[in-house]
Amino acid sequence: MATTLRDLKLDRAAAVGPAEAEQVAERRYPWLHLLRELLADLAGDRVALVGALGFALIIGLALAAPWIAQDYARQNLRLRLSAPTLTVQGEFNYHYALGADQLGRPILDRIIHGSRVSLTVGLGVVAVTCLFGSVLGMLAGYFGGWVDTVIMRWVDIQTAFPGLLVALTILIMLGPNLENMMIALMINGWMIFARIVRGVTLSLREEVFVKAARVIGSSDLRIVFRHILPNLVSPILTIAVMELARIILAEAALSFLGMGIQPPESSWGLMLSDGRDYMTKAWWLVTFPGVAIALTVLFINMLAGWLRSVSDPQQRFKKFGAKEA
Amino acid sequence: MAGYLIRRLVYAVASVIGVSIAVFIITHAIGDPVKVMLPLDASQEQYEQMRQALGFNDPLHVQFLRFAAGAIRGDFGDSLWQRSPALPLVLERLPATFLLAFAAMALAVVLAIPLGVLAALRPRTWLDHLCSLGSLLGMCVASNWLGLMLILIFAVNLGWFYTSGYGTWNHLVLPAVTLAAAPLGRITQIVRSSTLDELGRNYVTAARARGLTERAVIMGHALKNAAIPIVTLSGWELTRLLAGFTVIVEVVFGWPGVGLLAMDAIRRQDLPLLQADVFIVGVLVVGLNLLIDLTYGWFDPRIRYT
Numbered sequence: 001m002a003t004t005l006r007d008l009k010l011d012r013a014a015a016v017g018p019a020e021a022e023q024v025a026e027r028r029y030p031w032l033h034l035l036r037e038l039l040a041d042l043a044g045d046r047v048a049l050v051g052a053l054g055f056a057l058i059i060g061l062a063l064a065a066p067w068i069a070q071d072y073a074r075q076n077l078r079l080r081l082s083a084p085t086l087t088v089q090g091e092f093n094y095h096y097a098l099g100a101d102q103l104g105r106p107i108l109d110r111i112i113h114g115s116r117v118s119l120t121v122g123l124g125v126v127a128v129t130c131l132f133g134s135v136l137g138m139l140a141g142y143f144g145g146w147v148d149t150v151i152m153r154w155v156d157i158q159t160a161f162p163g164l165l166v167a168l169t170i171l172i173m174l175g176p177n178l179e180n181m182m183i184a185l186m187i188n189g190w191m192i193f194a195r196i197v198r199g200v201t202l203s204l205r206e207e208v209f210v211k212a213a214r215v216i217g218s219s220d221l222r223i224v225f226r227h228i229l230p231n232l233v234s235p236i237l238t239i240a241v242m243e244l245a246r247i248i249l250a251e252a253a254l255s256f257l258g259m260g261i262q263p264p265e266s267s268w269g270l271m272l273s274d275g276r277d278y279m280t281k282a283w284w285l286v287t288f289p290g291v292a293i294a295l296t297v298l299f300i301n302m303l304a305g306w307l308r309s310v311s312d313p314q315q316r317f318k319k320f321g322a323k324e325a
Numbered sequence: 326m327a328g329y330l331i332r333r334l335v336y337a338v339a340s341v342i343g344v345s346i347a348v349f350i351i352t353h354a355i356g357d358p359v360k361v362m363l364p365l366d367a368s369q370e371q372y373e374q375m376r377q378a379l380g381f382n383d384p385l386h387v388q389f390l391r392f393a394a395g396a397i398r399g400d401f402g403d404s405l406w407q408r409s410p411a412l413p414l415v416l417e418r419l420p421a422t423f424l425l426a427f428a429a430m431a432l433a434v435v436l437a438i439p440l441g442v443l444a445a446l447r448p449r450t451w452l453d454h455l456c457s458l459g460s461l462l463g464m465c466v467a468s469n470w471l472g473l474m475l476i477l478i479f480a481v482n483l484g485w486f487y488t489s490g491y492g493t494w495n496h497l498v499l500p501a502v503t504l505a506a507a508p509l510g511r512i513t514q515i516v517r518s519s520t521l522d523e524l525g526r527n528y529v530t531a532a533r534a535r536g537l538t539e540r541a542v543i544m545g546h547a548l549k550n551a552a553i554p555i556v557t558l559s560g561w562e563l564t565r566l567l568a569g570f571t572v573i574v575e576v577v578f579g580w581p582g583v584g585l586l587a588m589d590a591i592r593r594q595d596l597p598l599l600q601a602d603v604f605i606v607g608v609l610v611v612g613l614n615l616l617i618d619l620t621y622g623w624f625d626p627r628i629r630y631t
Contacts, residue, residue, distance in 0.1 A: 162568040173351060257573070297464075297466075
């Protein structure tokens with residue numbers, strides 16, 4: 001007999017009516033259900049939808065880069081600093097649609113390749129800082145006492161660091177490259193997670209459901225994972241998305257200063273510093289990489305705004321009025 | 326009050342010690358400082374000689390004590406590039422950075438308050454949407470790109486301002502505008518949302534019921550109470566600018582502040598100068614944070630100093 005009690009319940013619910021069947025499905029696949037609700041909410045918010053689609057497009061281009069932007073390092077001195085054009089030697093060629101740089105390399109291909117760097121650095125750094133900061137914040141908020149004092153003093157002290165200068169100093173000591181740039185950005189980026197997660201954990205600890213769990217004898221580990229962590233997901237996700245935008249800007253800054261990605265690799269910040277010397281002759285060298293940075297960060301911020309409104313009941317109330325809250 | 330003051334001071338001192346430990350670890354324990362300072366074609370002999378001369382062969386704790394003792398006296402060693410003590414070189418660059426950061430913040434606050442209040446008074450109109458879009462864009466553009474674009478348009482093509490340099494008001498305009506963009510966006514948004522919050526409160530309704538002019542309601546009541554988050558954010562933005570965000574703008578516009586000095590020190594592999602620069606900026610940030618903490622009570626008497 002493969003039929004479980006759950007299946008029986010589901011069958012019965014299906015027989016009773018679609019509304020109840022949905023309730024059962026909600027219980028059965030809570031994550032899928034949540035995802036469906038989120039997608040429905042996203043589709044109803046025009047700004048967030050534009051942000052999500054735009055960001056998805058950028059991720060898609062970054063993934064497809066080896067096939068659509070394969071010329072990013074090919075030098076062609078005949079096309080040196082050539083203006084944006086769709087025809088090269090009488091034939092259609094989209095690679096030079098945004099012009100060519102001082103070595104005749106196509107700007108469009110270099111921008112698409114640069115998006116890989118931005119996304120790698122952004123996602124990689126945020127994944128680490130998010131994990132590290134959240135764990136420390138949870139420890140501080142849940143256990144309190146000296147654990148809290150030690151961790152939060154550490155956060156305070158590190159927040160006082162001049163972040164960009166410290167990152168530059170780390171990079172001159174370790175040598176500028178992709179990995180070291182990510183390390184430098186990680187060292188400076190985890191404090192905001194610790195601070196926010198600690199605050200939320202602190203208030204959750206006083207909630208009735210946590211106290212009840214403790215009364216029935218749940219271990220600390222179980223309380224943290226079953227009762228506290230699920231409530232931390234939305235605030236953590238919101239900060240993570242905003243941090244992603246910040247890190248992408250920081251990467252552009254470090255590479256612009258020559259302490260990040262090194263040539264012949266391509267990065268948006270590097271393209272800005274390369275194009276700077278030819279700016280008066282060829283405006284497309286600096287203009288388009290900057291537009292790429294601004295659009296990416298804009299899309300991410302649009303998504304972050306929506307995430308905040310989804311996770312924060314107060315914001316939700318403002319947006320939808322009383323009927324939903 | 327006294328207890329609060331003492332505790333904040335202790336935190337500030339702890340932060341300064343933290344900054345100096347971090348600077349020491351970064352410049353002594355990760356990587357090889359002698360290799361960083363020597364040119365690439367230096368011989369092994371020269372390397373050993375410099376290592377011995379600068380005391381890098383001593384145990385790490387001895388090096389740290391020497392570094393800490395020097396830092397307390399304001400002695401970070403001599404700059405390799407300028408052949409003179411590093412600290413005065415950093416200090417003489419401070420006014421330029423201060424000027425730039427304060428000019429940018431003044432510009433941001435002066436523009437953000439009327440824009441944010443206007444948007445809050447007419448929520449969900451085209452004016453509000455325009456403000457939201459503008460402030461979002463201000464936060465999203467990379468400041469190095471914005472600086473280059475402003476140079477291209479207003480300095481190269483229109484010829485209104487200088488492309489780079491320092492000295493007159495004309496030199497200050499483009500760097501300050503570039504640096505102000507991101508804070509302007511964020512402060513406008515907070516002005517809008519906190520004014521909107523305050524306008525919905527009972528005391529505003531009461532003030533209107535008393536027949537006060539709309540001007541008095543907004544300026545005298547709503548804005549006064551909305552000031553706390555605005556002041557908090559502005560202070561935080563100023564710290565952020567001084568903590569390194571001026572670096573990029575200083576490099577783009579050749580503005581002779583501490584950020585450009587740090588980049589010069591990096592290019593010339595001048596570690597003592599870089600150390601002094603990072604340390605001084607760190608102390609500056611700590612001091613500014615202390616100042617902000619202490620002024621909270623003045624803006625919001627409800628805050629108790631405990």
